Amino acid sequence: MKKSDTPDNLPSYSRRRFLRASQATVAALSAVPVLGGTTDILAVTVSGGSTKPRPDYYDKLGVTKLINAAGTYTELTSAVMPPPVREAVAQAALHPVHLEELQQKAGEYVAQRLKAEGCCISCGASSAITLATAASVMAANNCQPLDIPGRIGTPLFPKNEVVVQKIHHYEYDVAMQLCGIKFVDVVTLDDYRQALGPNTAMTQYFNACDAVGISREDWIAVAHEKGVPCHLDAAADMPPISNLWKYTGMGFDMVSFSGGKDIRGPQNAGLLLGRKQYTDLAQRNICPVDSVGRGMKVAKEQIVGMVAAVDWLLAQTDEGMDQESRDRMAVIVRMVRDIPSVKTSIMVPEVANHVPHLMINFDPDLIGASARELRVRLRTATPCIELNPHTGSTRPSQGVPAQPNALVVTTFLLNPGEEYIVARQIRKALKNPKSVGTYPPPPPPAVT
Numbered sequence: 001m002k003k004s005d006t007p008d009n010l011p012s013y014s015r016r017r018f019l020r021a022s023q024a025t026v027a028a029l030s031a032v033p034v035l036g037g038t039t040d041i042l043a044v045t046v047s048g049g050s051t052k053p054r055p056d057y058y059d060k061l062g063v064t065k066l067i068n069a070a071g072t073y074t075e076l077t078s079a080v081m082p083p084p085v086r087e088a089v090a091q092a093a094l095h096p097v098h099l100e101e102l103q104q105k106a107g108e109y110v111a112q113r114l115k116a117e118g119c120c121i122s123c124g125a126s127s128a129i130t131l132a133t134a135a136s137v138m139a140a141n142n143c144q145p146l147d148i149p150g151r152i153g154t155p156l157f158p159k160n161e162v163v164v165q166k167i168h169h170y171e172y173d174v175a176m177q178l179c180g181i182k183f184v185d186v187v188t189l190d191d192y193r194q195a196l197g198p199n200t201a202m203t204q205y206f207n208a209c210d211a212v213g214i215s216r217e218d219w220i221a222v223a224h225e226k227g228v229p230c231h232l233d234a235a236a237d238m239p240p241i242s243n244l245w246k247y248t249g250m251g252f253d254m255v256s257f258s259g260g261k262d263i264r265g266p267q268n269a270g271l272l273l274g275r276k277q278y279t280d281l282a283q284r285n286i287c288p289v290d291s292v293g294r295g296m297k298v299a300k301e302q303i304v305g306m307v308a309a310v311d312w313l314l315a316q317t318d319e320g321m322d323q324e325s326r327d328r329m330a331v332i333v334r335m336v337r338d339i340p341s342v343k344t345s346i347m348v349p350e351v352a353n354h355v356p357h358l359m360i361n362f363d364p365d366l367i368g369a370s371a372r373e374l375r376v377r378l379r380t381a382t383p384c385i386e387l388n389p390h391t392g393s394t395r396p397s398q399g400v401p402a403q404p405n406a407l408v409v410t411t412f413l414l415n416p417g418e419e420y421i422v423a424r425q426i427r428k429a430l431k432n433p434k435s436v437g438t439y440p441p442p443p444p445p446a447v448t
């Protein structure tokens with residue numbers, strides 16, 4: 001860093017860049033989301049020919065817009081869609097179509113692009129898990145969508161067991177239980193062999209599980225000896241892009257991905273990829289059929305958005321996306337590295353959320369606030385910045401070691417220019433914590 005180039009005294013070049021960046025950000029934040037970067041023709045068509053400024057419904061509703069330096073977290077509405085995906089969504093909204101035809105053709109297109117035999121576009125990974133279970137139950141029992149889950153407590157189908165490693169139970173179990181199945185838990189490979197029997201409908205594997213259990217290869221081989229289909233939940237496990245065909249190529253019969261995470265499609269879209277026999281059965285359970293998937297309708301805008309996101313993603317490279325994250329991190333590092341006790345490093349978790357994470361370590365006694373306090377302060381400031389939830393963590397999780405004294409930042413979801421805002425706010429918070437936001441946060445308004 002040149003002497004004149006201290007963060008508190010930005011040279012005019014950087015200041016201009018920062019201003020331009022923040023104007024771009026303000027513009028991006030206040031633009032009608034579906035119209036970012038569209039042609040005038042589309043803008044006019046979408047707005048029905050009106051040139052009046054459109055209301056910003058977040059502002060109208062008093063909803064706080066945030067800068068996402070956290071990652072693809074569901075409660076933060078996950079990723080924002082890149083401009084070509086937003087345009088595709090806006091285009092799709094212009095015309096009604098036959099929903100089944102769209103489902104089918106979009107599924108075929110995505111399957112072909114992602115080297116799978118088949119694909120069912122679901123309303124998220126959780127819904128893909130439900131549809132995979134329904135497909136497996138139908139295949140095992142030769143039954144119909146309406147038979148699932150059957151009468152409460154008494155499934156209409158006898159083959160109702162899903163075999164899973166004890167360590168792979170998680171919050172998405174309910175996505176399978178919706179289909180009226182029961183779990184059979186296993187620990188060792190021997191348990192597993194014995195558990196697979198005449199009543200097994202499916203096996204379930206949680207790809208990003210921190211604990212080491214039965215390997216994927218053994219899991220698939222043993223199930224296939226007995227003719228049982230294997231489902232893999234890989235919801236958040238892209239990048240690398242090739243993971244979108246790695247696991248189906250390995251032999252998993254069905255693999256679920258979230259469409260709204262790093263694939264950057266609509267948040268309520270997802271992919272069930274795999275053998276056509278199963279993805280076709282999954283399709284038969286999704287809206288408009290009256291079935292367990294009826295409440296998991298994927299609207300035409302989401303289906304088209306999902307397809308466009310796959311197209312967008314396949315035009316990117318892992319190296320390009322990684323570099324963009326790191327370039328943005330360099331902006332932040334430059335702004336904080338002269339602060340006493342601050343040390344920065346970058347790590348990439350192995351399986352889930354396999355993107356660069358910037359750790360900004362500091363001595364809380366010297367700075368005058370803990371990492372957790374600074375996270376709250378940045379959230380309650382204007383603009384609201386959300387840091388990665390590993391900030392101030394006391395235990396390792398999801399492939400990230402404990403970070404008791406670090407702010408954890410991801411930059412892949414920032415809108416262009418927001419890295420400058422994040423950098424300045426983090427600097428301000430580290431130099432004078434009380435000047436940023438409030439802590440503890442104000443209590444929510446009382447309900448009367």
Ligand SMILES: *Cc1c(COP(=O)(O)O)cnc(C)c1O
Pocket residue numbers: 074123124125126127172208233234235236257258259260267269270
């Ligand atoms: C996010 C996630 C899901 C759910 O994904 P949605 O697309 O939000 O339904 C399921 N499984 C795992 C492991 C996840 O990380």
